[in-house]
Structure formats: C-alpha cells, structure tokens
Amino acid sequence: MSLLSVRDLTVSFPTSDGVVRAVRGLSFDVEAGQTLGIVGETGSGKSVSALSLLGLNPGADISGSAVFEGTELLALRQDQLRRVRGAEIAMIFQDPLSSLHPYYRVGWQICEAIRTHRRTSRAEAMRQAVELLRMVSIPQPERRVSAFPHELSGGMRQRAMIAMALALRPKLLIADEPTTALDATVQAQLMELLGGMQRELGMAMIVITHDLGLVATVADSVLVMYAGRGAERADYRTIFRSPHHPYTRGLLASIPGAAGSGGRLVPIVGQPPSLIRIPSGCAFHPRCPFAMDVCVRDQPPFVPVSGGEGHLSACWLPPDAVGVDAAADVARQRYVEGRRGPAIARLRAAVAGARPGGAVAHG
C-alpha cells in the first residue's frame, strides 16, 4: 500500500469572475521512502493540490480522496489536521519568510515546532535545533541558532526552513518550489541536500517545481501537470528518455541543452489557459503541435502507454508514440495526418489570426 494515495482530487474556487477549476480529477501515489516530482507551468494547480491535502485551502470546494497511512485526510477536522501537519507531513514553502517569523530567533522557532508536538524540555529542544542546523550543513550551528532570519543569507534561510520541517522527522515532506528565489548553484546544493536528507531519514518526499531539469536530480518518479490534471506520469528515466505527452516533450525541449531540444532552447508556444475558461477536450490542444479533431472534442483519459511500467499519459496519440528524437516526432506527425479535420482547421485559423504576422508557429 502506498504511503499516500490521491484519487480524483478536484479543487475549485468560486470567485466573482466565475469558478476557478484549479485541480480537476488528479490521482497519484507516493511510496514510502520515495520522491515524487510534480512539475508544470505556473497556475497548473501544483500548490493548490498540495495545500488541499493539509487543509490549507480555505474557501475551496474540494472532493476526491487522499489517504495517508490509512487515514482519509480530506475528512479530517482542522484540529486533527494540525496534528498531522509538521509531525506526519511537513511542508517547505517557496518563500522562507512566510514560514520563518522575522521577530524570533531561528533556534527558538525550531524549538517551538518541536515542543508543540512533543513533550520535550526547552534545553533538549535547543540541543535538537543545533543538531538539525548541523544536519542541513549550516556552518557554526551553535552560533546560528541564535540568529534572526534576516541575519541569514537566502540559501541559509532555506536551509533553516528545511531544518524546521525535518524537526519532527515527518514521514512525508512536501517541498513546494523550495529553491526558486535562489541562484542556480545554491538551487542545486539545496536539491542535493533534500535528496540526502530524504535518504538519511527514510522519509518520502513530494518536490513541486516548474523546472523539469531540477526535479531530475532528486525524483524517483515524475508527475507532469497541465491545467489542473495529470498529463503524464512515469519514473524519471522514462520521463526524460521516452515521454509520450507532447507537453512533457515541450517541457524537456525548453530545458537548456536537454534531450530532444538538439541543444537548443525551444519554449512551448502560447500561454497556460485560464482555469475559468478551460479549452474543450484536451486542455493542451491550442498549443499542441500534434492536435487532432478528437483532441478538441474529447478529454483524453489518463491511461498506460508503452514507455515503461507505471507510465501513464493523457493524450490521444497512440500508446507507442514515445521518445524525444526527430524520428519519433515524424512518426507522431504521420499518425496525426488524416486525423485532422474542420475543428483543427478552425483552431489554426484562429491562432493565426491572433498572432502578429499571422504565422502559425506549430504543426
């Protein structure tokens, strides 16, 4: 049995402009001691999904199921969820200042996190705080434990947050864009640190990021999200070598020097859709170089494809349309020819009309 099983998670926010359908039937599993990377562009529903598991989405309509060690998280009251948060499932947020209080010393905050959940003397909690800072490679932890957050560098603050999240030895750590505000070298160091901690403590981890390249350094498996749904899921090797979904293919090609881009950086055409007015059928169809009539009409199911065990994709291309090389693209394009009809012709005309110069950049 998986440590966490999420099934058909649906989250929407009623707003004055209409209903924001942020997460639309998302399913995934996290195995004990393993790392799942959740990747997608801004607004794809990554944070909302994670926050919903921990009851941190006030005002949202939530349905589906999220079973953590046999307990249905979505049925827990707030006081029950508070016991789960931190002790069983800990979360690291993108902005360390949103979790570290500016007016309290770092060590004191870690002590409080420990003492809220565990019967521990102040002196013992402080000893553990120093040990935790040492574990996350903060130099001179005995001194830094008395620092205020603003006295630490950005990377150091992120490490202190990681220390705080690890204080209660959670079984699952959710790291939501833990490194975005940092430069590339510090990002890589922190990812390495998280990977090391995950192995040392035997905990499971969900790493949320828009950077497929970054996730490669830590994840065992990867879930690619698009417009609130799962687009593709597989072990990380399959995602990099044999992706099926054109969106995953696009994310790969937009990593500098990555497989499938021929060393060039090729951004995905267009913008993520509005979650109030989501395109019909496959939500990716207005941006997809392989779109067919069926894509405009019907939403593709999230089903197994041929890349490897546990490889799922929500795309109408045939199951064996996997790979990143030009030959795979030619095979996909051949399949698509003849399956395009009036709906795609209208779509292309609309895209061409909206584009300066009238050129259709894909297809």
Ligand SMILES: Nc1ncnc2c1ncn2[C@@H]1O[C@H](COP(=O)(O)OP(=O)(O)OP(=O)(O)O)[C@@H](O)[C@H]1O
């Ligand atoms: N409280 C809210 N009320 C209305 N809409 C919301 C609310 N919270 C999130 N949303 C919307 O839900 C969608 C998904 O947001 P989410 O924060 O999950 O995206 P994300 O994938 O984490 O993006 P990013 O990479 O920018 O962090 C967005 O369109 C966002 O504007």
Ligand code: SF4
């Ligand atoms: S279902 Fe169609 S539009 Fe969607 S990703 Fe697959 S080929 Fe592209």
Ligand SMILES: [Mg+2]
């Ligand atoms: Mg987010």
